[in-house]
Amino acid sequence: MIAAQGCTENQLEDNYEGAIDVPLAPVTGSDERRHLPRELFVRKPVLFAAKFALAMAVIAAGWACIVYLHLWYATPVAMLVNGLMYAHLVELQHECLHGHACNSPGVNRLFGVLCGIFMLSSYFALSI
DSSP states (O other): OOOOTTOOHHHHHTOTTSOSSOOOOOOSSOOOGGGSOGGGGOOOHHHHHHHHHHHHHHHHHHHHIIIIIOOTTHHHHHHHHHHHHHHHHHHHHHHHHTTOSOSOHHHHHHHHHHHHTTTTOOHHHHOO
16 A cells, blocks of 8 residues: 555554545636535534435335325326435445445445445445
8 A cells, every 4th residue: 555645654544445635636727625624524424324214214105105095196206206315325325435424334335235225226336
């Protein structure tokens, strides 16, 4: 492993998936991204779990509506809402891929797999 310049051994251990001195994508104009407050990048596992639980609850409600209500106007709405929640789960899977969801790589992997199941989106194929 190539050590980042100016980093201590502890900083390198905390360098989860290359969080220190990572090259940023080019932008036009002045680039102020390195000067953003570090608080914006703190992992918030409780918030992530709440987003995941909300998506699961909405999906369950949508499927219950489709299966049990049998209303011609409710089924397309439930299908649309479920589709939006599936897309939201792919976004949450993306957070897991980059290690932004939780502090533990194992927990990120678990949630990444669970988020991708509905869309058949493989966490492991994307994380290589």
